Amino acid sequence: MKMNFSSFTIHIIEGYISSIYLVEYDNRILLLDSGCFNDVKRIEDYCRHVVNRPVSDIKLAVVSHMHPDHAGGAATLRSKYGTTIAAHKDVDRWYSGLGGLLQHKLDCYMALGVARTNKRNRERLRFNPIIHPDILLNDLQVLPFFEDWAVLHTPGHTLHDIVLYHQQEALLYIGDIICDVKGKMLLPLPVLFPTHMENSYDKLATLNSSTILMAHGGVKQPENVSSLFLNMKEQLNQPPNSLMRRVYRLSVFTPEIKRQGM
Numbered sequence: 001m002k003m004n005f006s007s008f009t010i011h012i013i014e015g016y017i018s019s020i021y022l023v024e025y026d027n028r029i030l031l032l033d034s035g036c037f038n039d040v041k042r043i044e045d046y047c048r049h050v051v052n053r054p055v056s057d058i059k060l061a062v063v064s065h066m067h068p069d070h071a072g073g074a075a076t077l078r079s080k081y082g083t084t085i086a087a088h089k090d091v092d093r094w095y096s097g098l099g100g101l102l103q104h105k106l107d108c109y110m111a112l113g114v115a116r117t118n119k120r121n122r123e124r125l126r127f128n129p130i131i132h133p134d135i136l137l138n139d140l141q142v143l144p145f146f147e148d149w150a151v152l153h154t155p156g157h158t159l160h161d162i163v164l165y166h167q168q169e170a171l172l173y174i175g176d177i178i179c180d181v182k183g184k185m186l187l188p189l190p191v192l193f194p195t196h197m198e199n200s201y202d203k204l205a206t207l208n209s210s211t212i213l214m215a216h217g218g219v220k221q222p223e224n225v226s227s228l229f230l231n232m233k234e235q236l237n238q239p240p241n242s243l244m245r246r247v248y249r250l251s252v253f254t255p256e257i258k259r260q261g262m
C-alpha cells in the first residue's frame, strides 16, 4: 500500500510484527524503523519488486527505539547496503550491561510471543543489542539528508523514544506511542515512565498534525489528532490490567530504569 504526498510517496510494508514505512523521494529513500532482524528480507523484496529501486537508495534508517520490532534490521541494512542509522543519543544505554542483556533477551522473547499471537511462523529475531547509531539525535533537531522531518523526543515507553514530524504535510510517525489493538487505540506495552509519557502526549497534542503513521495499526487520519493524544493521556490514569502488569514486570531490567528522573 502507498500514499502520495507533494514531495514523496509513503510505502507501507507489513513486517513480521510491525508496519515499516519507506518514504520515497526522487533521489533517496528514508526508512521509518527497520522492523525485526528478519524484516530485512521483506524490505529488500519490497524495494526491488514494488518500488523498483535498489535497497542502497535507503539513505537513512531511523530507529524510533530499541525494541526488536523497530531496531532489529538496522545494523544488517547498514552492513549490507551502507545505510546510515539515526537514533536518539541515549539509545545504546537501553540494553547496556548485564541488566540490558537480560532485558534484550526478554524483549526478544516477548516479541516472539506477539508474533505467535499474530499467527506468524517462528523466525529469527535476535539482533545485536548495541546499535552504534551513525547519527545521534536530539529533541527538535532535523533529520540529516531529510531536513523536512523534525525529531521529537517522546520518552515514556522507553527513555529514548522519538517521533518524527513533517510539518508541511501535517504528518507524524509515532512508532509505539499509540498501538491499535483490534481497533482500539491503546497505550504501548509497557509504559515504564508514566510521567514522561504524559508530557510526551501533551507535546504531541500541541502539533498541527492530521495523519499519523503507527508501527502497530497502520495509517490513521482521525478527526482530531490532538484530542486523540489527550485521550491517551487519560488512559495513563486507568488501573493496569493483568497483561500490562506482566509486561511491566518483565521490562524493568534495563539500567535506564535508574535514570528515570533524567
Ligand SMILES: [Zn+2]
Residues within 6 Å of the ligand: 065, 067, 157, 176, 188
Ligand atoms: Zn516498543
